[in-house]
Amino acid sequence: MKSELSMFQRQIELLGTDCQSKIADTVILVAGIGGLGSVVAESLVRFGVQKIYIVDNGLIDAPDLNRQILYTYKDIGRPKVLVAKERLSSINPSCEIVPMDEKISESFELPNDVDGVADCLDNFADRFTLAELAWNKGIFLVHGGINGFWGQITSIVPNKSPKMKDLFAGVDEERQQVQVIMPTSGIVALLQSLEIVKLICGIEPNLIGKLLLIDLLNYDFDKIEV
Amino acid sequence: MRIKVKFHSLLRLYLGFGEMILELPDRQDITVRELIDELNLRVGKELKNKLLDGDEIKKGTMVLLNGKNILHLKKLDTVVQDGDVVVFFPPGGGG
DSSP states (O other): OHHHHHHTHHHHHHHOHHHHHHHHHOEEEEEOOSHHHHHHHHHHHHHTOSEEEEEOOOBOOGGGGGTOTTOOGGGTTSBHHHHHHHHHHHHOTTSEEEEEOSOOOTTOOOOTTOOEEEEOOSOHHHHHHHHHHHHHHTOEEEEEEEEBTEEEEEEEOTTTSOOHHHHTTTOOOSOOOOOBOHHHHHHHHHHHHHHHHHHHHTOSSOOBTEEEEEETTTTEEEEEEO | OEEEEEEOHHHHHHHSOSEEEEEOTTOSEEEHHHHHHHHHHHHSSOHHHHHEETTEEOTTOEEEETTEEGGGTTGGGOEEETTOEEEEEOOOOBO
16 A cells, blocks of 8 residues: 555645545546557556546457567467556556457447446447447546547537547548658647546646647647637 | 648548648638638648538548537538637547
8 A cells, every 4th residue: 555655646636635636446448559648648647547448349460569569579469458558557557458359330338337338449430339339328527539649539428528539520431551650649649648637637727618639740739729 | 710620540641741820811700611712821731621522521521610519500602700610520430
């Protein structure tokens, strides 16, 4: 217990003990454990979330290694969720990591104890499915998406923000092979994890009803009310 | 009328700028379709081909009028007025 407390000492000074307790009591599901999901999950473990579901049915491939920080060369060919669990558990053994080696689909069921969802998927069709599940369960979803030097983040919260499929109506829903570098996935994912903590602790401003457009080529951030 | 127009991501890269103020002193309002025609004339590039597929917004491109997706308004017939902000961008689908 002592080592647990000392692990979070530097942030408790910033966030406060109440916030730290809320973080520990919140269960998050990270959908997609690739470029975004790797960083979101690691950041949430380091924030002190004590239970995280990780959902992905992919195997680790060499092109993942330029950005997917939970994996190394020796992991190629292994299931992402299993390697991710090993790495995340080694950071904080008291955090329960629940691997779900499956794909998000309409038959997917959000576990009963999930309080919030991180959308780290790689296509909008699955994102819309996931967002609908979260909306119907009455829990928040923090969306992140990337392409090249650019990305976007928003929080989808029932009755407080537009629905995901309404906000992003007209997008290409198919999975596309996007160009990607680690700074883009890393920065967008770290901001997603920050947004999750803000929603847990009620820290404002947040991204409910706002779309944050990130342009790393020009170092521009544009926050749009939606 | 004055309209603020923003281009993000690959559209900004293509145009070489991310924001412009469109001054239309003789107009009270303008549809998004007309706005795109006007922008196409002014930017000196084939912007219209980037934004439209026939008479529809190209799949994968979002157009927000004051933060509202125009597909939930009147699509290309949506009316833009003085002081409005129009944002064009292709969301990133990758993760």
